[in-house]
Amino acid sequence: MNPNADPDSPQRLWKMGRVTLQRETAHRGGKTVIVIKDFGTHLPVTVIETIAKRVRAACGCGGTVRDKRIEIQGDQPAKIRAVLEAEGFEVKGVK
Numbered sequence: 001m002n003p004n005a006d007p008d009s010p011q012r013l014w015k016m017g018r019v020t021l022q023r024e025t026a027h028r029g030g031k032t033v034i035v036i037k038d039f040g041t042h043l044p045v046t047v048i049e050t051i052a053k054r055v056r057a058a059c060g061c062g063g064t065v066r067d068k069r070i071e072i073q074g075d076q077p078a079k080i081r082a083v084l085e086a087e088g089f090e091v092k093g094v095k
Helices: 045-059 077-086
Strands: 018-024 033-037 063-066 069-073 090-093
Touching: 018 077, 033 077, 045 063, 045 069, 045 077, 077 090
Parallel strands: 018 090
Antiparallel strands: 018 033, 033 069, 063 069
């Protein structure tokens, strides 16, 4: 654990694990959405909502949490990957 990490960071309390990025356009009027899924079952929804807030702020776009999945508007997988890796996740999926 990084001692210089943000004290409000969820990784101070939880082992983050692995997540998957997936690009979706179906049923969204042709708009692209990046879905972050496969969060560990031990992570509560409040931690996922905190991570979603940080990803939205870093990308400067909207998004939501549905069924332990984060949906981020726009096609910015590199920024999303950087934020998730900084939070302590191993990221698979969209490059």
